[in-house]
Amino acid sequence: MYAFDIERPTTLADAVKLLAASDEHQALGGGQTLIPTLKQRLAMPETLVSLTAIDELKGICQDDAGRICIGAATTHDEVVKGAGDYPGLAALAGQIGDPAVRNRGTIGGSLANNDPSACYPAAALGSGATIVTNKREIAADDYFQGMFTTALDEGEIITEVKFPVPQKAAYMKFEQPASRFALVGAFVAQYADGVRVAITGASEEGVFRWSEAEAALGANFSPDAIEDLTLSGDGMIADLHGSGDYRANLVAVMTKRAVAAAG
Amino acid sequence: MPQVNMTVNGKPASGDVEGRTLLVEFLRDSLNLTGTHVGCDTSQCGACVVHVNGKAVKACTMFAAEAEGTEVLTIEGVAAPDGTLDPVQDAFHQHHGLQCGFCTPGMVMSAKALLAENPKPTEAEVRDYLEGNICRCTGYHNIVKAIMAASGQDVETIAAE
Amino acid sequence: MPKDGGIGASSKRREDARFLTGIGNYTDDINLHGQAYVHFLRSDVAHGKINGIDTSTAESMPGVIRIFTGKDFETAGSIPCGWQVTDRFGEVMKEPRHPILAEGKVRHVGDPIAAIVAETREQARDAAEAIELDIEDLPAVIDMKAALEDGSTKVHDDLSDNLCFDWGFVEENKQAVDDAIKSAAHVTTLELVNNRLVPNAMEPRVAVGDFNRGTGEHTLYTTSQNPHVIRLLMGAFVLNIPEHKLRVVAPDVGGGFGSKIYHYAEEAFCTYAARELNRPVKWTCTRSEAFLSDAQARDHVTKIELALDADNNFTAVRTETYANMGAYLSTFAPSIPTWLHGTLMAGNYKTPLVYVNVKAVFTNTVPVDAYRGAGRPEATYQLERVIDKAARELGVDPIALRRQNFITEFPYATPVAVEYDSGDFNRLMDKLEANADFDGFAARRAENEKTGKLRGLGINCFIEACGIAPSHLVGQLGARAGLYESATVRVNATGGITVMTGSHSHGQGHETVFPQVVADMIGIDESMIEIEHGDTANTPMGMGTYGSRSIAVGGSAMVRATEKIINKARKIAAHLMEAAEADIELKDGQFTVAGTDKSVAWGDVTLAAYVPHNYPLEDIEPGLEETAFYDPNNFTYPAGAYACEVEVDPETGRVTIERFTTADDFGNVVNPMIVDGQVHGGLAQGIGQALLENCSYDENGQLLSASYMDYAMPRADDMPFFTVDHSNGTPCAHNPLGVKGCGEAGAIGSCPTVINAVVDAVQSGGINLDHIDMPVTPGRVWQAIQSAK
Missing domain, CATH: 3.30.390.50 (CO dehydrogenase flavoprotein, C-terminal domain)
Incomplete structure (x- = not known):
């Protein structure tokens, strides 16, 4: 890996500020894809802004419209255990990676990366989910724009994903x-x-x-x-x-x- | 370099780390806890599995800085202080669940995490849970058997030997 | 009743205690004071001319100590090849120079170009990126047949072509084999590929070089299966260091499977650089790097023909194989497709005529060498696949066809130069038929068919040759090494024993099994015996562990040394009891004068040996320590019969192993638990080759399966529980323990079993599929079904 610093902000506002500070600052979710990438020296950030210490990005709840809302820094394992109201989604999360990966990997990280073989993009698109960022709400139909490409702007952070619950x-x-x-x-x-x-x-x-x-x-x-x-x-x-x-x-x-x- | 502080195997541990220092590097190089192994660089083999705040994670795919303030359990902290093996370790011994021993620390840590969640897993559940732990020696037969035995299940009826 | 100790007991492993608690001592756990780190800059093209290497910027980078290139090693020896094959025409093989760092050309992706030594790993890697390379791309030679065409680009410019050798065996039989095939009632022909593999021991290779200026002694800590072999090859042939100034230590080693037999450039580099720089130099291979630098395996393309007479007796076998050597000759590469492959082409059958042709080819790929089974899986695979195909063509039962042609009398001299000393193939097949529940197969198939799945049953018989020996014979065949093993048995004054063996354990459990033998011979508790291995400084010159040789060869050496100990101890006991040596009996650790109640304990005798106050000093020396070198007079010949049931999902092509049953003949068994484990592991590797593993290069020589993201390692959920049996052993006729090797059998017997089952399954769906190449990945099976429809 190239050398870089790690920042671990505890609020979304701080994270946004850190990411906006430089083009060379990059968000770090659970790291399950980014860290292997860094090991291959395929990325060269100056600073990684870890999102895993931000409590407001974690957790699962249901909104007034009945949607399951998952914080971006919620791990796959937490979705397996906490998204019981949407069993199809919980089951999908349980098929991502392996148990140790599911304990670190996050929904926000997966969707931001948009690997063409990842599982979460199928759930988000197949549910017509809404991807919420620090700036706006993006419909899944608009969000995925090809392999490793999304509608996210530079420095934009996914904060939450809202899934309408199907029959x-x-x-x-x-x-x-x-x-x-x-x-x-x-x-x-x-x-x-x-x-x-x-x-x-x-x-x-x-x-x-x-x-x-x-x-x-x-x-x-x-x-x-x-x-x-x-x-x-x-x-x-x-x-x-x-x-x-x-x-x-x-x-x-x-x-x-x-x-x-x-x- | 920034300092990181955590509890490892019940004892406070701290040291200076770079941003890019992986948890496994901190454990092996700074704390000399060399039981946690590195067998790949794509986060698949599981030789580096440790527990962070009770959860199995791959120590090669987590930065040391991210373990700030956590409780880390490595293979060195599994047996009782008097050396008595934990039930999972003992089952691996009784059922010849290891050969070269390189994947073993990760296997034991994963097995412990499984049994904490699912105290009586089926054969299929054990095999599924071990997706992220690769062993080249045992064909997994005796690993699966050992984990089922550690869960208190009768394994004598498992395929004749 | 299972024994609770000694030979035949499933003694629990004493190694486990340290491995289970994280206090093993693997090479990467060794850190020496002041050590520097080396990073190898490796070629990213498969073939290229080096026009220039500019290290000037890199040398001034932080932490860089020194950068080495091929020029620094021009006077060093070539990484040696340990086996010289002579071809059909009496010419010796082509043997190109294999430099420590590339000289003039790079010949495969991963070929090391420069070695950067720095204060930290990352600094070395940073500096590597600053090295400016001027490499002119040359066309890559990847396909073996294309490599042999006139005008093909040459991997080595100083050789006449890319053919390493063209081997015929038995050359004198060629005409007779051709004639038998011409006049046969039926000939079955099969073309197949034995897929290239990456061994992937879970511990990546590591080397730490150290140099003591005071004594001039070099020490290399390395992940090796045979430290003495490394010391000899590296010291004598590469770096010109006499053995008494070179110590090689292979501590706990995390699996080998063949890939840690060889002497690698990185070992020589670290040893050399430690002296040059006067500080320890450490290299830890990453997994990604291992895919480009560990010797790879298999990679044969074969055409086999089986001739039968009108009564379905096998009359001749003829094969033509292209064997990939890669870009350089790895340590034992030439022996694998020849003497470890051709000699097994008779299999379990009394086929009177066999001719094997092997063309070994240089390509711009990573060197290929032995991997669990080494030549014998390739032989078994083609033979057992062609027999299965013949049975289908002839409409006969595949088991009956095999039984009809079994060798039934031993010793049996095959037409391919080996003599099987013992065996009983029918008894193995009987056991298999009983344990695999063939009777229930039809019902299980019917059950699968209800859900649209296809079920197949595959069987296979094999014999293999392991514990390769004797030295004088292998010398004639081209081996540049002896193939004996050694043991020193050191009895301590109070009766405890240290056995120093030339064998090396990297998962096999020698520390547990070897004491079982000595304990049995003397009649003392296993816990009184300790095994030392892996350090050339305290073990006698030995050849290490590979080719299923440890208990058969290393164990036999230990038996011989222990016999010497017992003989001497009897003399001492006779003196202590004032009796005739001939009357002394040893049982349960007590020496007794026959027919009397006079006895002395083991510990009394050992104490007398070291405190020789009352001792026959005029007749024998004090002390109790003996060494033996054992050179077997033949291979051992384990054999087996295997059955596999698979389920094939015709919609997805996915193959699932539903049942796997083995009946093996390992002769006498010292520790059944460990033998079971060896079989399990071998099966998983064979099943892995059959279903999952595929080392694949594109036409430019880029490795497509360059990490675990694309190279499919067998996981727990790919495997079933296995039903293994080795209760029908026929003891080896020529070693003192009556044992045969068990380490490779599972890997040798499983590939054809799986593929036979897959073909059977697909055929059961009314799809006429003759053959499908390994690995039978879902995509391949689906494609094969579509094509055959």
Whole structure:
């Protein structure tokens, strides 16, 4: 790692101030992705501003609209245990990384990074969540802008994520055998006003909504409804672990299985 | 360099660290607690698992500065002061749950965290929980068996040997 | 009744106490006063000409002590190769220079170019980034067959081409094999790839060099399976340091699996630099660096043909294999695809004619060498896959076809130059059939089919050769080392014993198992015996631990030394009891005069040896310490029959191991618990190779699977509980313990078992799939099913 300083502000205001102070200051969430990146010397911050000592960024509650609101510095493990009102989300959080990673990694860190194979982007997009920052609220549909790219501005910090609770939801993750990230993950949620299907791991554009499946499932929420739906392998990630066609196939299979699991 | 203060294995510990100093480096290099190992640099092998405020974490993926004010438990602090092995350690011994010993500290720390959360895990739950701990020697057979035995379950009926 | 001590007892491991409490002493735990740190700047291109290395800026960076490049080592020896293979035409293999730091060219991604020694690790790494490299890219040679084409870029400019050797075995049989295949009633042909692996012992390599100006002694602490071999190779061939001025210590070592046999450049560097700089120099490999610098494994491309007569008797086997050496010859690389591979191509079968051709090829990849099984997994895999395919083609039961062709009489001289001393393959298969519940398979398959899954059953038989020996034979085959083992048994005055062995434990449990043998021989408690290993300063010259040799060769040396001890102790006891030596019996640690009640205890005799007041000084020397070197007269030949049941999800291609059952013949077993553990670990590595692990380069020689993010290590949830058995051993006929090696069997027998099961599963779905290459990742299985549909 290159040398850097660590600041551990205890208030959001201080964190924002520290990040605004220099372009070379970078936010540090749970560090489960950033620290391995730093070890490879792929990032060269002057100062890391740790967000894990800020109590106001932690915790899970429900707002007046019934949405589950998760502080950005809430760990995956805390979501597993504390988001019981949204079982599909809690179950997804329990599939991220491994137990030790879930004890450090945070929802804000995951969404800010927007790894194309991460699990949380599927939940946020598949739930139509709202990403709250120190400046504004961003709808999930506007937030994810391609691999490792989001609507966040320089120095903007995610403070909270608000998830509308669906009638049913489930996440099916097919793990890449080495990293255990999603080779393909399908998050399916049924709301009163329609079904959302978000796919992670598959596309070169990062997480995306599978609109054909949403339409079919909106009419009939059952695996049969999407039995004949297929996707093209074009634009899907192709690597050591599978071709674009294979990932396209997994999208269909995992979506069906998610619908079946949602019941 | 800033100073960091924490409690390690029940005793106060402090030292000067750089921002980039990892918790595992602080434990190994500053405190000479070399039982916590480093087996990878991508946060996957789990040889470095310790407990911070009772939670299993990878000490190679946390900065020492972030452990300020915490209670850290490493493998050196698991056995009783008189040397009596903890039930998980003893089960690893009884069931030959280790060979070269390199992954063992992390395995024991993860196993303890599992049993604290789930006192009677099934075989599948144990295997799932160990996703972040890689062992190259044992094929995991005796590790899983040892953890189930440590939880008080009868493991004699497990696949014949 | 299980024994509670001695040979045959599942004694609990004494090593555990320190490993379980975090007080082991691994090489990275060693920190010497004043030590500096080295970082190796490694090539990021697979092939390139070094036009210039400018270290001037880097040298002035904070903390930098000195920067070394290839020029500093021009007079040093080449990292040596320990085995010279002679080809089909009587020519010796090509053996290019392997420098400590690159000279003129870089030949694989990871090839070290410069070594930066600094006060801290990070300072060394900072300075590495400031080194200006002028490297001209050259085309990378990655594919083995392309590497052999006329006009291919050469990995080594001073060699005529990229062919290291073209080996034929048994060359005299070639024509007869060709004729037998031509005239066979049936020939089954299979082309396959034995995938390249990265060994990945969990402890990355570490080296700490130290130099004592006062005595001129060099010390190297290193993660090695064989410190004496490192001392010999590095001292005599690379750095020109006499052995009496060089001590090599391999303390607790966190797994090896072959990858820590070899002498590596980093070891030589740290030893050399410590003297040059007059301070200890430490190198700790990161995992990412290990992917580019630890010797890799397997990587064979093979075509095998099996000829059968009209009655399904095997009449001939012919193979053609391309074996990847990588960019340089690692220590034992040439022996792996030849003498450790060709000699096993008869397998468990009385095939009368075998011909093995191996073309070893240089490529711009990391060097390849032995890894658990080393040549024997490659042999077993191709043979047992082609037999399975033949059974399918002929419509016969794969077990019956194997049984029909089993060797049943021992000793048996194979057509590939080895003599199996003992075995009973039918009995192993009987045991397997009983333990694996073949009768219940149909019901289990039907259960899977209800959920749209396919279930397959694969079986496999294997024999392997381990405890490689004897020295005079391996010398004829090209080994540049002896393959004996040594032990010194030092009995202390009060009866406790220290055994100093040339074997080295890096997980095998020697500290527990070796005392069981000595305890049994003398009749004393195991706790009275301590094992020392790993330090050339206090152990006799020995060859270390690899190739499943420790108990068979090292254990035998210890038995021989202990026999000498007992013989001398009997003389002392005879003197003490004023009886004839011939009448002295030793039982339960008591020497007795036969037929009388006169006896002296072990401790009385040992005390007399060191306090020789009443002692036959005119006949024997005081003291009780003996050394033995044991050079076996043959390999040991463990064998096994394995069964695996897999579930294949045809929608995703995911393969799950549902059951795995083994029946092994390890001869006599000293500690069943430890043998079980060895089998478990071997199985996981073989299953890992079959399902998960794939070291893959792109066409430019960039490693695609360069970390655990892309190289799939087997995890707990990839494995089932195994059902293992070794109760049907046929004792080894030629070593004093009757033991055979057990360390590699699991890795040798498991790959074909898994693939046979996967093919069986896919076939059960009505999909005509002949073969699928390892690793059978979900993507590959799905693709294979689509292609075969």
